[in-house]
Each structure stands twice: as structure tokens, then as C-alpha cells.
Amino acid sequence: MRSSLAALSILLLVWSQLGCGDHSGGSKPGGTGGRSIGGGGAAGGGGAGVSTGLGGVVSGAGGAAVLGTGGVGGEETSDPDGGLGGAGGARSTAGADAGGGIGSGGSAGVGGSVGTGGAADGKGGSIGLGGAFAVDGGLDAAVDVEDTQVLDIAVDAPAGTGGDLAALEVQVSNSIDYIIIAADGLAASAARYRDFRRGGGFGVDLTLVGDIVGGAADAEAASVRIRDHVRSLYRAREVNRPMYLLLLGDAQSTWPGDRSGVPAGTWHSPSGDSVVSDNVYADVDGDDVPDLAVGRITADNDAEVDLVRAKVAAYEANHEPGEWNRRLNLFASTSGMGDLVDVVIETIVYDITEAIPYDYDVTMTYARQSSPYVYVPEQFSDQVYRRINEGSLLTAYVGHGYRDGFAKLDWNGSTYPILDTDHLEKLAAAHKPPILLFVACTTGAFAGAESVSERILVRENAPAAIFSSTENSDPYANAVFTYEVSQVFTSLRAPRVGDAFLEAKQRIVTNADGVRQKIESLAGLLVSTNARDALKHSHLHMYTLFGDPAMAMTHVGHAQIVATTVAEPVGASSVTPGAELTITTTVPSSGNGAEAIVTLESARKLILGELGSVPADGSSQRDAIIVRNYQLANDKVAVGATVPATATSFATKLVVPADLAQGLYHIKVFVHDSAQDWAGTLPMTVE
Secondary structure (H helix, E strand, O other): OHHHHHHHHHHHHHHHOOOOOOOOOOOOOOOOOOOEOOOOOOOOOOOOOOOOOOOOOOOOOOOOOOOOOOOOOOOOOOOOOOOOOOOOOOOOOOOOOOOOOOOOOEOOOOOOOOEEOOOOOOOOOOOOOOOOOOEOOOOOOOOOHHHOOOOOOOOEEEOOOOOOEEEOOOOOOOOOOEEEEEOHHHHHHHHHHHHHHHHOOOOEEEEEHHHHHOOOOOHHHHHHHHHHHHHHHHHOOOOOOOOEEEEEOOEOOOOOOOOOOOOOEEEEOOOOOEEEEOHHHHOOOOOOOOOOEEEEEOOOOHHHHHHHHHHHHHHHHOOOOOHHHHEEEEEEOOOOOOHHHHHHHHHHHHHHHHOOOOOOEEEEEEOOOOOOOOOOHHHHHHHHHHHHHOOOOEEEEEOOEEOOEEOEEEEOOEEEEOOOHHHHHHOOOOOOOOEEEEEOOOOOOOEOOOOHHHHHHOOOOOOOOEEEEOOEOOHHHHHHHHHHHHHHHOOOOOOEHHHHHHHHHHHHHHOOOHHHHHHHHHHOOOOOHHHHHHHHHHHHHHEEEEOOOOOEOOOOEEOEEEEEEOOOOOOOOEEOOOOEEEEEEEOOOOOOOOEEEEEEEEOOOOOOOOOOOOOOOOOOOHHHHHHHHHHHHHOOEEEEEEEEOOOOEEEEEEEOOOOOOOEEEEEEEEEEOOOOEEEEEEEEEEO
16 A cells, blocks of 8 residues: 555656656647646746646546646746737627617518618618528628528437437527627628527527627727627526527637637636636636536638538437447557556546446557557557547547647657647548547647647538647646546536536536545645646636537437346346356337347456567567557457347347456447437446
8 A cells, every 4th residue: 555655656746747748759849829727736837837736647538548738847838828809890680689670671580581681780680590591780791592591400419317318409599598709701601600500499699709899909808898798698598598609710819900800818817827718708707617608610711610510510410320429439648757657647547437337438549659558650640540530429639739739659769640630631530520529738729820629620521529728738637627528428418519518617616526536635645725726727718619519419328238147136236157148128219120239348447368469660460469459458348249129128148258257347238220329238247
């Protein structure tokens, strides 16, 4: 016990010295645009970007993830904090607001005609639900009618407990519950986005940046006016409905005064640090914790807005049943401090991954040469692309990062990209495009030069939503955020991506379950309570959602499982090697062609099978052995079968392997037909 505590103490001390990007196997140092944020504590960094984050707590989830990013004492980089922009413009108010009841100069109604704003104050035509839109007074009246189709999409999402699917409530809201603030130059595509969301039942307020910021003298004044605009709509909302804020447009690193973007806010910590933040618009009551879901589409032109809207519409409309719906793919860099530190961190990360329900499959691709989760170094980036493209609910990177990308794999003195961002054209998800989570410094630094998150967002075949940080992030707060994101996507199954983002942030402050207590206990070895609180508050602001916060997610439903053996009663939780298990599965419905995948699987931290010794570079067997080890490490199935599942209740027999080691295993069942899918799990001890 003493040696374990000593190892952890050493880990914390070493990790506290780790700056983001400094030990990343050849990655660019730190990137531009970030600071390590935090206050007080025992291990502050120098300069204006003081950081006191916990070293040794990992951030990330997954079989062998390691990692934490950013770090205490990290070097402050040069990206300006401002990132504000936009001014001037005419007011555009949708709806029957003024200017002639239901839109002066235009008809309205169900299936409505185009109404162009006619009132002198620019408050014009209302939208006809399900039909063409009315061009508001502040928008360009020359928008083609053929570009104004409303996409009426029905989406499924879970309701209540157990993950059962139920339709999201789609009805016209009597009050505003979806806010769009758009750069003046994106008026036409913003109108199309408004109609898209109105077609789904939202009450939408669309306002151009110039109409809000007017003649604001500087970036700070402009962002305050945007914040006040959002707060006024939030306070007038229908309280039982969630609210979403979409910012359409990029943010500049300096004040341009030309209304060409949507200014970012700036959060100032009590210690004087600052963070470029959209969270200031979501924080209505001033406690740093967001009260509504906010997302940003950093588009530079109408075509990019339309492209992202099309990706969101496709994601919501197309639920393709398949194993990708229960899959989480993780990839990670090392700490850069050597195998000893990495191994200790890996033992901590198992607490995070083990808390992910076993209904879900978790894969790991890990850039540590000695790990069984490593891939062929020359093909590592291609393997990460394959993981993204095979489809999953969530794909997460945990490790070092910078504005342009990610750390590198260090292999025998040479470096190889973990994900080569010079070839983003390789992104082409074949099934469910994953939500991306980048737990790494400055990969979301959007105020100024484009970050990797922004570049991915506006690619046609790339994922439609990304969580990433605008600044140098801290290992302790990253661990907390990563854990909470994993929980809202799996255990809590948030219905919309913005709900997941919002709830994960709120739980950073409010949650105190067993995993969080372990993280806090480790953090307490080095970082004071006040310093940890400061770090959590700063990370509420630096993590940004790129995408539409109202994008609906469809989760797998819940399958009920009962296991029996010949010698044991129904519900037996243990079995001996060689015994026959009868697994009875029940699902709500089942269509033609339905099948079930039934498996007995090991715990995530265990590897079934014998790993091979990787030979030296140049050996003809090296790559084959690396690939086999990688497959063994990610394949947890001890025994399994694929069977028809045309009835709502069916039984499957599995024989426990006679040589299976003792320990805790999990019976897992995945059922799908052509329209829907379900997953269930049951722990089973092999004695």
C-alpha cells in the first residue's frame, strides 16, 4: 500500500510539471491560443497563465488511455484572448412580431408562402410552418424560394430510464426555445437554418450580429450585448422546455468592426486569467455553470452553413441499426514522461472506463510503443481514421494537442502521426458518424486561425459535432470532464448533443459519485480544494461545442437478459468453466430479419489470449504481430454466437470455455432488425 501511494505521489508530482504539448513525441509545442488556467495551489506555473492543476489524474476513458493534457507550469502561448467581432446591421425579427401582424408584405400560414419584410422597422414576414420561409426585414429579400425548404424530420430518442426509445416531442413551441445569432454575411443560410429548426417544432429567434452589437466600442462591449440578448430570451422562455443557442459564424482574434463574425466572449478568472469562451452566453445567472446549451458553427460563408445543416439533418433522419450505435472508440497519446508514469496513469483510467455500462463496446488505439493497444507505427493514423469511419456513438482523443492537431507516436526514436490532419479528406464515416471529443489543448481554439475542430466541422463527410478546448487544458479538470461526458452519453443517454454537453458541464460542479470521489481524492494529494474549484470553473468556459446543440441523438434501446444454468436457479450470477448457459433475452419488438449477437466477455482491462513479442523493426513478422496483439487487446469475447431474433423473447445457449480464468465477466446481447436496435448486459462470475 505504501509503495502504491508513493508511486501515485511521484506520478502527481511529475505530471504537474507536464505542459501541454511539451512531451508529445514530436508534436508542435503547445500550439497557439491557449493558457493553463487555474488559481492558487502548490504548483503554479509562471506568467499570466498560472495553472495549479492536478498532475497525475488521468483524463480520458478507454482500455489503456492515459493522459491528461495541458498542465501545470505550462508555457503561456501567444494567441490573443479577444476573439470578438461583429457590429452594426439592421434588426431582423421573425414571426408575427410587428410589421403587419403575420408579416407585412407576405402571406403566412401552414404551408405558407414567402413573405418579405415590409415594415419600416425591418420586422417582417412570418414563417409558414412546413412551407417556405418569410424573409425578415433585416435579411436579404433576394433569397431564392427554392433554397428555403423546411426539412421536417422525425427523430427518436430515449425517454425515462432503461434507455427505451421514444419519439422526441415535436410540436410548435409557443415561445422561443431556439436562438440563432448569425454573422450579417450569413443572413441567407441563417434563414434556411431557422426554417429547418422551425420545421422540427422549435420556436426560433433569428437575429443578426449587427442588430445586437450595433455600435459597440470594443469586443468586450459587443459580447456583453450578445449575452444580454440571450439572457432576455432565456428569462422569457417556457420554463419546462430546454433552450438552445446556435452561433453562426466564426470569431476573430481582434475586433474587426465589420460584423463578419459572431464575437466570442471572454471569461476572466478571479486570479486575472482569461479564457475565450462561448460559455459566457450560456451562463445566465453568473455562476459560470451553463444554463442552456450553446454550440457554434464557425462558417465563413453560406455554403459552409448549408453543408453543416445537411450533415445535422442526415444525422437526425438516418438511424441505421448496427453495432456502431453501441460503440465508443478512443485514441490517445502518452504522457511523454516514460512507461512508468504511463502505466500508473493507465491504472487510474480504468475507473473511468469501467463506469461505462457494458451495454457498450469500447476500443482503444494507444500511441505507446510497449502497449498491446498500439498499432503499426507507419499505419497508426490510418487506423485511427478507420476507427472514426467505421462509425460509433462517440470517438474521443485524450492526450497532447495543439491548434492544428495532435501529438505523435514515438517509435524507436522516430515519430509518426496519431491522426494526420493534413489528410482530413480521409474522413468518410460509413455508418453512424461519431460525436468527436478532443480532450487536448487548443484543438478548439477558434478565435483567429482555424483549429482542427473547425476544419473537421465544415468537411462534407466528417462528423457534425465536436467537443474541444479553446485553451491549454489541465489533466485534473480534463479527467472530470471526460468522465462526465462518458456518463451523459451512455448511462444517462442525453437526447440531444447540446443536452449532453450542457449536462456534462453541470455535473462537473454537481456530481460526487464514487469515480468522482476517487479523482478528487487523488487530486487532493497535490492540489487544494480552492485550486480544483478554480480549474473546474475555467474548464466550463474553455470547452466548446462545434455544431448544432439541438442535434438529436438516437440511442440503442434496452434489452432485458436473464441467464440460467442446469444446476442453478433463474438469475444465477456465477458459473463454472465448461457449464452451459441459457440466456433469455426480451426486447420490446422485433421485425423480420432480426438477429442477436450474444457474447460472454471479459472485463475491459483484461486481455484474453497470449500476446506475441514484437520483433525488431525490419522483421517481416513485426507488423503481423502488432496487428494481432491489437486485435486481441480490443476483442473481449470469450465465447459468442449470432442467432435469429424474430420473436420478442428468445433463448441462446453458450458453453463457458473450460479453460476460462476465474473472474468477473459480462453476458452481452445486441439485437437489431432493419429499423431499431437494443443492447443489454448481465454480470457473470466465473468461479
